[in-house]
Amino acid sequence: MxxxxxxxxxxxxxATERTPxxxxxxxxxxxxxxxxxxxxxxxxxxxxxxxxxxxxxxxLVLLFNYLPILGNVVAFQDYDPYxxxxxxxxxxxxxxxxxENFRAIFADSAFWSAMRNTLILFFLQLVLYFPVPILLALLxxxxxxxxxxxxxxxxxxxxxxxSWVLVIAVFQQLLGGAGLLSQLLxxxxxxxLDIMTDPTTFKFLLTAQSVWKxxxxxxxxxxxxxxxxxxxxxxxxxxxxxxxWRRIWHVTLPxxxxxxxxxxxxxxxxxxxxxxxxxxxxxxxxxxxxAEVLDTFVWWNGVRNQDFGYAxxxxxxxxxxxxxxxxxxxxxxxxxxxxxxxxx
Amino acid sequence: MTAVIGKPLREGPGRRAAPPRPVWEExxxxxxxxGKALVLALACLAILFPLWIVVVTSxxxxxxxxxxxxxxxxxxxxxxxxxxxxxxxxxVTRAAVVSIxxxxxxxxxxxxxxxxxxxxxxxxxxxxxxxxxxxxxATMFFSAGLIPTYLLVQTLGLTDTYLALxxxxxxxxxxxxxxxxxxxxxxxxxxxxxxxDGAGDLRILxxxxxxxxxxxxxxxxxxxxxxxxxxWFNASLYLNDQSMLPLQNVMIQLVQxxxxxxxxxxxxxxxxxxxxxxxxxxxxxxxxxxxxxxxFVQKHFRKGMLIGAVKx
Numbered sequence: 094m095x096x097x098x099x100x101x102x103x104x105x106x107x108a109t110e111r112t113p114x115x116x117x118x119x120x121x122x123x124x125x126x127x128x129x130x131x132x133x134x135x136x137x138x139x140x141x142x143x144x145x146x147x148x149x150x151x152x153l154v155l156l157f158n159y160l161p162i163l164g165n166v167v168a169f170q171d172y173d174p175y176x177x178x179x180x181x182x183x184x185x186x187x188x189x190x191x192x193e194n195f196r197a198i199f200a201d202s203a204f205w206s207a208m209r210n211t212l213i214l215f216f217l218q219l220v221l222y223f224p225v226p227i228l229l230a231l232l233x234x235x236x237x238x239x240x241x242x243x244x245x246x247x248x249x250x251x252x253x254x255x256s257w258v259l260v261i262a263v264f265q266q267l268l269g270g271a272g273l274l275s276q277l278l279x280x281x282x283x284x285x286l287d288i289m290t291d292p293t294t295f296k297f298l299l300t301a302q303s304v305w306k307x308x309x310x311x312x313x314x315x316x317x318x319x320x321x322x323x324x325x326x327x328x329x330x331x332x333x334x335x336x337x338w339r340r341i342w343h344v345t346l347p348x349x350x351x352x353x354x355x356x357x358x359x360x361x362x363x364x365x366x367x368x369x370x371x372x373x374x375x376x377x378x379x380x381x382x383x384a385e386v387l388d389t390f391v392w393w394n395g396v397r398n399q400d401f402g403y404a405x406x407x408x409x410x411x412x413x414x415x416x417x418x419x420x421x422x423x424x425x426x427x428x429x430x431x432x433x434x435x436x437x
Numbered sequence: 438m439t440a441v442i443g444k445p446l447r448e449g450p451g452r453r454a455a456p457p458r459p460v461w462e463e464x465x466x467x468x469x470x471x472g473k474a475l476v477l478a479l480a481c482l483a484i485l486f487p488l489w490i491v492v493v494t495s496x497x498x499x500x501x502x503x504x505x506x507x508x509x510x511x512x513x514x515x516x517x518x519x520x521x522x523x524x525x526x527x528x529v530t531r532a533a534v535v536s537i538x539x540x541x542x543x544x545x546x547x548x549x550x551x552x553x554x555x556x557x558x559x560x561x562x563x564x565x566x567x568x569x570x571x572x573x574x575a576t577m578f579f580s581a582g583l584i585p586t587y588l589l590v591q592t593l594g595l596t597d598t599y600l601a602l603x604x605x606x607x608x609x610x611x612x613x614x615x616x617x618x619x620x621x622x623x624x625x626x627x628x629x630x631x632x633x634d635g636a637g638d639l640r641i642l643x644x645x646x647x648x649x650x651x652x653x654x655x656x657x658x659x660x661x662x663x664x665x666x667x668x669w670f671n672a673s674l675y676l677n678d679q680s681m682l683p684l685q686n687v688m689i690q691l692v693q694x695x696x697x698x699x700x701x702x703x704x705x706x707x708x709x710x711x712x713x714x715x716x717x718x719x720x721x722x723x724x725x726x727x728x729x730x731x732x733f734v735q736k737h738f739r740k741g742m743l744i745g746a747v748k749x
Binding site: 133136137139140142143144145146147149150151153154155156157158159160161162163164165167174178179180181229232233235236237241243244245246247248249250251252254255256257258259261262263265266267271272273276279280305309313324327328331332336337370373374388391392395396401404405408409411412415416419 | 458459461462463473476477480481483484485487488490491506507508549550551553554556557558560563564565566569572573576578579580581582583584585586587588589591592594604605607608610613637638639642659663666667668669670674685686688689692693716717720723724727728731732735736738
């Protein structure tokens with residue numbers, strides 16, 4: 094689909110022009126300084142200050158992002174943390190058990206329950222959360238008064254910067270057993286209710302919390318894409334007799350398409366990660382049956398039960414599947430003719 | 438608590454009418470406008486109303502709270518007693534100080550490391566530029582996993598130190614990429630002329646690049662600061678000593694688990710102090726810095742997010 098042989102007119106090309114979000118703002122304005130011609134030593138001398146500047150960040154990333162990958166070997170061990178204070182020593186002395194941990198996990202009903210909860214939450218968020226910022230962005234974009242726009246944006250961005258602890262505390266004050274809703278119900282002679290501890294509605298509660306906290310923040314990307322649409326396009330469409338809704342359909346939405354595709358890719362790639370902190374904070378109140386997801390399953394078995402081999406194996410399963418998902422989602426995005434997270 | 442934007446926008450003074458509508462655009466219907474306003478107002482209310490209740494209840498006296506039967510919606514008889522008690526030394530005061538210090542030190546450290554790295558990567562074709570960029574980018578696709586990271590922090594001996602709350606999360610690759618995108622957009626002529634005048638890279642970064650990137654520096658500083666201020670998970674993993682806990686973790690104990698703050702249990706029991714007001718005051722302390730700072734940086738957000746996605 095990506096190679097249409099029909100030459101497109103200028104305006105149309107503009108309409109589908111990649112937004113900076115999707116295509117990256119790196120324009121190679123700087124000269125690629127004769128890379129082949131200089132000897133390694135010359136380049137090293139020339140760039141040594143730049144290299145030194147990147148060093149602290151690179152060391153930290155190697156230490157905390159790359160080095161722990163090796164620690165995943167404990168997934169194939171019956172790891173015993175009490176052998177020594179030093180994790181490396183413990184790893185060297187712990188007995189190897191092959192894929193025993195993985196076999197146990199696949200036979201563990203708690204793991205499958207966590208998997209099911211994770212997937213249900215992912216789909217709920219996709220349906221109930223993902224469209225909200227898009228609709229809000231369209232709404233804000235159609236507001237003409239700059240003052241109204243600025244105030245609305247300031248308010249909508251705000252909750253994104255609150256910690257999950259605070260967001261859940263706020264929800265507790267509104268919907269909890271001692272919260273405002275129960276308070277009002279009781280004052281009018283009904284029974285109070287505690288939405289915060291109800292396992293049946295818990296997944297909807299989580300989604301509502303996510304919307305409250307982050308939907309406003311999600312607007313930004315779409316607003317940026319909308320701001321880059323040339324007004325001429327709207328005018329041309331209007332001249333051709335397109336009404337307000339037709340213009341949204343033929344001009345506005347095509348401008349958003351690459352961004353939506355990119356965010357969908359990111360979201361699908363992250364499908365197994367559904368609000369770790371948010372759920373961990375509420376896990377005890379609701380019970381693991383409804384609240385356990387893969388991340389909390391790993392935390393529970395490792396940090397709480399000290400069964401590190403088992404927990405690391407579960408984490409490894411999640412990590413490998415996630416990586417596969419990201420790559421697959423990217424592939425799909427490329428096939429659809431959109432920019433993915435990285436270029437081919 | 439409405440967020441007030443400091444300066445009126447560049448479009449002119451606030452009360453000005455909307456900019457003229459293009460000739461071809463239909464005039465919006467009354468109902469359409471009303472509907473739009475209603476949806477926006479509801480969305481803003483959904484955010485502001487809970488915050489309003491929390492703030493008002495934290496400022497209410499024991500009697501007002503008892504009369505309301507719990508949370509207070511209409512302020513009557515403002516009192517600062519809950520804050521006075523909490524900030525008069527003790528558990529919450531200590532936690533707030535810990536949080537402030539970690540936020541300051543952590544943000545300074547993160548910004549230093551990130552700005553240096555972003556500048557070091559801002560010249561395409563420099564030695565190793567591609568490799569280093571790839572190394573950083575790859576981390577956005579995988580994570581080593583909770584358990585190995587946990588074991589690593591223990592092995593490094595960071596347990597029960599504040600370094601465990603700073604170092605593992607000190608570098609955000611995303612933030613480095615945003616900074617780098619900005620630094621790359623600064624006109625090369627400026628940098629070259631400075632180099633001809635004999636300025637070294639550090640000097641160029643400090644005297645030319647950073648002053649020109651104030652907006653993005655403000656945004657990224659806010660991101661890092663909010664990250665440190667809001668973090669609680671690492672503290673719950675690595676700190677066993679109750680007296681070291683930051684504010685968020687104390688908030689979990691006081692608000693979520695409904696424990697009475699150490700030292701105030703007595704006055705809450707005897708009824709001089711409302712337990713609810715104390716809880717709300719802790720929440721206000723956690724949200725105040727964020728709510729005050731973020732609107733100031735707000736107008737730069739969009740630029741920051743734009744350059745966020747950069748490929749190597």
